[in-house]
Amino acid sequence: MGRKLLLDNIGVEGIRYYDAYRKHGGYRSVEKALKTMTPEQVTDEVKKSGLRGRGGAGFPTGMKWGFLAKPAGVPRYLVVNADESEPGTFKDRYLMEFIPHLLIEGIITSSYAIGSNRSYIYIRGEFAWIDGILEQAITEAKNNGFLGKNILGSGFDCEIYVQRGAGAYICGEETALLESLEGKRGNPRIKPPFPAVKGLWDCPTVVNNVETIAAVVPIVNDGGDAYAKIGIGKSTGTKLISACGNINKPGVYELEMNISVEEFIYSDEYCGGIANKKRLKACIPGGSSVPILPANLLLTTAKGEKRMMTYESLADGGFATGSMMGSGGFIVMDEDQCVVKHTYTLARFYRHESCGQCSPCREGTGWMEKILLNIDNGKGKMSDIDLLWDIQRKIEGNTICPLGDAAAWPVAAAIRHFRDEFEWHVLNPEECLKKNYGLANYAKPLEIVA
């Protein structure tokens, strides 16, 4: 059984509320930081921990904090990105719903480190029952002296507010999130300037994911070095993985980043194997944006090594034969699933969520959706497959924000690894409506399309 740093007390009765949370060691990090550490020391521990942003990009958190501009007389803000919308990802929701004080505690400690007196949790609008849970946790923390003015007599003030979005995947992109928090459309900003210099209301701002901020709690409690000892290489600490699709035990798992993908899928401690005794066909290991991998490349890297649940191992081989840890949204597909149809639903998702600012993304996502729908319905042409490839290539890297890349990668990877399945749809326009392509030869590596 792996160590748990975030969810160790998730089974404790009443852990959603202050009393039980406090009784089980809650708010120690605030006491430790405010009473015995300087803000710089807290930041140093986070740097030492090697913690990487848990929202998807995996950028080192301590370094991000280090970039924050600190002009005199200008307020700084900590904004928590709780706009969890990446298909396959539902870990932050779990954390906020069942152990909300962990997030509140992390915000207070992190705010102290970066010198923010006012923090906003931007939560996706559809989580309409969770804002109340967070508000209650905030009130409890305030009533117990952990929020408000002069916390624990340290002279540090901190307030936390919850803001609900209204349905827009793009607001998970940090500058779109800030626009939305300012009451505007969620159009990503051109960078630079980065939020660390010009963020919320043009003030220096740190935007961090829910899980990232929660991880600051064990880092401050036990020290950055202890955290860094968990995991492998630059994948330090524990990671929440939300597993879904055709598995026996979908759900949110906290794992030390030192187990293999195979163990994660087949062990009863985690996913419990493929549902209905079927075989594994493919998996998108890090949220819908990251490349899909066929079973063989998922379990073993192209070099023949066991693939591990770490940032580096999941990315091993680059996009040719690897994928990404991303947000930890682990989508598993069994032998009866259709890669073309699944890719179509993702293309439709990105078309729906494109903000429309950049032409390659606004137009390209719609074209990809239409072409994929045609192929899935047996109305595709062979040349459509190359056209899809061409379109995704022209979106990638040509947009203000990473949504363009996120829309291009799933299409590219599906063609790269499952081209024969696309071709089968084109060659068998009637059959493809009645049955699925199946597992075919994905047990063997396929030739890579350049």
Add this chain to the structure above:
Amino acid sequence: MVKFSDSKLKEVEQIIQRYPEGKQKSALIPVLHLAQEEFGGWLSAETMDYVASVLNLQPIEVYEVATFYSMYNLKPVGRYLFEVCQTGPCMLNGSDNIIKYIFEKLGIRPGETTTDGMFTLKTVECLGACGYAPMMQLGKNFREHLTKEKVDAVIDECRQKAAINN
């Protein structure tokens, strides 16, 4: 006429307090949620104009936001809105069958409302409940692990609630 009650206006005031002085435009998204709840489950031009006046904004600032976010309904919807997720992970777990079943039961396709004005079906993109698929949003809550039986139960529940409230 569209107008918040005094208690709702107080709520608006509290929302504005969350932001530094002069940044009350930030209240727009929460206040639009409030307006949609208060004024029939959708945002008419009249409602949007009213929100603009409450927050001291130009109407265009409200329109451009209301049309951007998918949770705001710009057309009237039924009393109960079934928002069924259809993105990849839900599709893998049979969301197509749920959408088809709702059509069989209620005779509505995505975007349509039953003639009695009771139910509207809307397909939505990923709501972050992929491990509990297939799912839909109903009001402020999620209904997860949907089956035909569960859909039946939800429909009955709505009808009963409506009967009590009438």
